Amino acid sequence: MCSLCGVLGGDEHWADAVPRPGVFTRNASPIERRRERANRVRVANRALARFGLSLSDWQGTSFLLSTRTGKTEIIPDLGHLWPAAEQLTGRICDPLAPDMIDRLERGDD
Amino acid sequence: MTEASPRFTPVTLLTGFLGSGKTTLLRRLLSDPALSRTAVLINEFGEVGLDHHLVERIDETVVLLRSGCLCCTVRGELARAIRDLHSRRERGSVPAFERVVVESSGLADPFPILSTLKADPVLRHHFRAGAVITTVDAVNGFSQLGFHPESIRQAAAADRLVLTKTDLADDGAITLLLAQIRRINPDAPVIRASETDFDAGALLNPGRTVSDFQARPIEDAPHGQRIRSFVLTVDEPIDWTAFGIWLTMLLNRHGDKVLRVKGILNLSGEATPVAIHGVQRLVHNPVHMNGWPDSDHRSRIVFIVDGLDQDLIRRSLAAFNGLGTPAAERA
Numbered sequence: 255m256c257s258l259c260g261v262l263g264g265d266e267h268w269a270d271a272v273p274r275p276g277v278f279t280r281n282a283s284p285i286e287r288r289r290e291r292a293n294r295v296r297v298a299n300r301a302l303a304r305f306g307l308s309l310s311d312w313q314g315t316s317f318l319l320s321t322r323t324g325k326t327e328i329i330p331d332l333g334h335l336w337p338a339a340e341q342l343t344g345r346i347c348d349p350l351a352p353d354m355i356d357r358l359e360r361g362d363d
Numbered sequence: 364m365t366e367a368s369p370r371f372t373p374v375t376l377l378t379g380f381l382g383s384g385k386t387t388l389l390r391r392l393l394s395d396p397a398l399s400r401t402a403v404l405i406n407e408f409g410e411v412g413l414d415h416h417l418v419e420r421i422d423e424t425v426v427l428l429r430s431g432c433l434c435c436t437v438r439g440e441l442a443r444a445i446r447d448l449h450s451r452r453e454r455g456s457v458p459a460f461e462r463v464v465v466e467s468s469g470l471a472d473p474f475p476i477l478s479t480l481k482a483d484p485v486l487r488h489h490f491r492a493g494a495v496i497t498t499v500d501a502v503n504g505f506s507q508l509g510f511h512p513e514s515i516r517q518a519a520a521a522d523r524l525v526l527t528k529t530d531l532a533d534d535g536a537i538t539l540l541l542a543q544i545r546r547i548n549p550d551a552p553v554i555r556a557s558e559t560d561f562d563a564g565a566l567l568n569p570g571r572t573v574s575d576f577q578a579r580p581i582e583d584a585p586h587g588q589r590i591r592s593f594v595l596t597v598d599e600p601i602d603w604t605a606f607g608i609w610l611t612m613l614l615n616r617h618g619d620k621v622l623r624v625k626g627i628l629n630l631s632g633e634a635t636p637v638a639i640h641g642v643q644r645l646v647h648n649p650v651h652m653n654g655w656p657d658s659d660h661r662s663r664i665v666f667i668v669d670g671l672d673q674d675l676i677r678r679s680l681a682a683f684n685g686l687g688t689p690a691a692e693r694a
Contacts, residue, residue: 266487268639268646269607278637278651280603293604293687300686301608332607336615349612349683350675358682 267331288314298335304357305343309335371491374445374463374480375567379498380507380514381469384527388498388556389466395563402448402460404441406468441465441476442483449489462493462567470513473520474643481645492647496566497521498556501532505540508547515590518547519622519667520642523566527556549592550625550665589670590622595677597662600631602687609683610639610646613676618644620671626664627652631687639664 266272271279280290291311298309302319312318312328319338320326327338339347348354379385386405392398451457467476473495480486497517500507504526507514518524524544529537544553554566606628614621624641638650666676 271648278649332611
């Protein structure tokens with residue numbers, strides 16, 4: 255999605271770069287790509303747990319972001335994760351919120 | 364594409380506040396024979412464009428984007444103009460240029476311009492962001508940086524800063540201005556336009572090379588100053604997946620306050636470092652570097668922020684980095 259105007263399909267997210275010379279990506283081989291997607295789901299779920307959200311892979315092409323009541327949104331990449339999380343929960347997801355950092359530092363995730 | 368055309372044509376953004384010497388610098392760059400194969404797009408805020416006459420090179424690879432500011436009203440026009448140049452180059456109706464220079468209007472915010480290049484589905488397959496060059500006026504720069512947020516954003520986004528009109532300013536004023544610039548953008552090389560050995564080619568070369576990255580110690584900003592820069596040095600290897608989740612979360616909430624993020628990362632599982640580079644919410648594709656620039660193999664990330672707390676950013680990054688460690692290893 256375009257980071258300025260919100261038009262869909264306009265952007266390549268930097269964390270999912272298409273393999274090409276000089277660019278760092280974990281999309282270079284199918285196995286590496288699947289491993290990274292699985293890892294992303296695992297790590298994201300630890301961050302999302304405090305907002306009552308969970309992420310799962312959907313067909314290896316997108317992700318499903320769901321609330322505990324089943325409200326679900328399909329997101330194509332990391333660029334959409336946090337705007338969708340805020341929309342689904344109606345809460346601000348701020349990595350600089352001191353209480354969030356405290357809990358992460360204590361390992362309360 | 365013709366044989367002489369590069370696979371990804373670099374697009375250099377030449378920016379700087381009103382009257383800071385952008386067009387003079389552009390004219391000087393274009394007079395260098397080594398830069399003859401350069402297409403130029405000039406944007407002026409006023410109704411009547413003059414700058415394209417001032418560059419003294421009128422041909423079909425000089426395009427004027429008039430009546431509006433590039434970062435807002437004529438952003439679509441920028442994409443169309445570059446696509447048109449590309450199309451004409453493919454058809455052989457314009458000389459095969461190997462770089463594009465966009466001169467923005469003096470009030471433009473660099474972020475939307477860079478974002479346009481990345482977002483356009485045609486442009487992103489044929490062009491890449493080159494260096495951002497920002498001119499700063501040695502006479503008026505200090506007050507402009509103090510009073511005009513556009514000026515700060517332009518300086519913060521720069522890969523190279525060119526200090527103009529140094530012959531008109533006294534040494535004391537230049538020293539003050541340089542200190543101000545260093546607080547806003549600590550790692551971009553500052554070049555004086557008056558230098559006789561001014562290397563136009565080096566200035567236009569695409570930025571973000573290993574040698575560019577110098578995480579210098581940064582002076583503390585005076586109390587009350589909102590714009591500040593700092594370097595985060597991380598001893599532990601960084602988990603790429605956790606870093607991606609953290610940075611996207613940070614930029615989603617605070618992107619307009621992260622004027623610049625730039626760094627080299629020591630990633631878990633990677634033998635060589637990875638460079639990252641972003642301006643506000645726009646992050647360029649990470650670059651896999653061939654090696655470390657020096658013997659220090661710790662991750663170093665330069666942040667230029669507007670009012671964000673350095674310590675919270677440091678703690679937040681460290682806390683998120685811990686999320687990458689599998690549960691079995693944490694126990």
